[in-house]
Amino acid sequence: MEYTQLGRTGLKVGRIVLGTMNFGPRTDESDSHAIMDAALDAGINLFDTANVYGWGENKGRTEEIIGTWFAKGGERRDKVVLATKLFGHMGPDGPVWPNHDRLSALNIRRAVDASLKRLRxxxxxxxxxxxxxxxxxxxxxxxxxxxxxxxxxxxxVGSSNHAGWHIAQANEAARRRGALGLVSEQCHYNLVERRAEMEVIPAAQAYGLGVIPWSPLGGGLLGGVLRKERDGTSASGRSAEALANTTVRDRIQSYEDLLDKHGLEPGEVALAWLLSRPGITGPIVGPRTADQLSSALRAVELRLSDDLLSALDDIFPGPGQAPEAFAW
Structure with missing residues (x-):
């Protein structure tokens, strides 16, 4: 496993980040433990979760599964850089009792203590x-x-889903207090969704934040969705909605055709492309199975040629330069 520095911290983290969103809702505790063991054995050391994962009536379940894995010992906790998140309320879906969500000082205090308990x-x-x-x-x-x-x-402390100006605002406020401020940003970033290149990633680079992209396969669009469709597996959820757009479908078809010519797997190329981008710490992968984890690990070793990178830009053009580049 390759390692890199997490922003301007002293932390060394693997180029693949283990996302745990599926632990509980789609992957049971035993299989989740096996995936975490396999990830650690492969050198992945940054594990990402959130207090709301588990969803619905099972909010917090994912943190609990990680906690029971830590409780097995074997220096599991010492080897892991543990990341979790707060914002949403942890009660039943519906109206929220005041001060039980968002980032008030009171909710931050409550949320961290609750997460520590679940995570053991x-x-x-x-x-x-x-x-x-x-x-x-x-x-x-x-x-x-x-x-x-x-x-x-x-x-x-890190952020997620923050705009470039939010990052600037947060870190200027921290600077006035003599504090370190944000050290990382999790943003929605992949070949299909490249708007983060406009201001989020430049802001993160300017303030020394590591960038941790989520949804690196575009909700399944970049994982060989049309190939699977031909094999009898229909797209669902966000992928199905996106493919209803002719332009998106045509681009995904061109993407898969290009990679077929090179004998490459779409999902692995999507991850390798992110790893080739400036300022990226590592994409978050959320494997439901050990096989999916193995595929993600192969992406770390994959080097994309300049010609292939150029062809990918042709299929999925980025948003262009940030507005500051157009100043006189």
Whole structure:
């Protein structure tokens, strides 16, 4: 496994990040434990989760599964850089009781203690804001974070789904307090969805944040969806909705045709493309099975030629340069 620095921290993390969203809802506890063991054996050390994973009435279940895995010992916890997230409320779906969601100091305090209990650990290495909270001032958020760091409950803080200006606003507020601020950003980024190149990734690079793309296969679009369709497996969910758009379908067909000529697997190329992009720490993969994890690991060893990268740009053109590039 290749390793890289997580932003401007001293943390060394693997170029593939283990996402755990499927643990509980789609992968049972035993298989989830087996996948985590296989990931650790392969050198993957950054495990990403969130307090709401498990969803619905089972919110928190994914953290619990990770916690029972840590409890098996074998230095599992010591070898893992543990990342979790907060924002959404943890009660039943429906109206939210005040101060039980978002990023108020009160909810941050409640959420971190609850996650620590489920995860069966005394600290979280990377505590991430799952979404932007437009109601809570950054000074309040950083004050709460300062306390948690002093207590030893968290080490670093990251963001998820933040715009470029949110990253700037957050880190300028932290700078005024003499704090480290955000060290990473999880953003929606893949060959199909490249808008993060406009401002999110440049902002992250300017402030020294590691970038951790989520949905690297575009909700399944980049995983050989049309090939599977020909084999009798219909697309579902977001993939099916996207493929109803003729332009999207044509691009995915061109993508798969291109990779067929090179004898390459679509999902592995999609991950390898992300690993080739500047500023990227590593994409989050959410394997439901050990085979899916093995496929993701092969992407780390895959080197894409300049000609292939150019052809991919032709199929999935990026958004172009950031607006600042057009200044006189």
């Amino acid at each position: 650990t005394d600290h979280i290495d990377l505590y991430q804001f799952h979404h932007v909270d437009r109601r809570t001032p950054w000074d309040e958020i950083w004050q709460a974070v300062d306390v948690l760091i002093q207590q030893g409950k968290i080490l670093y």
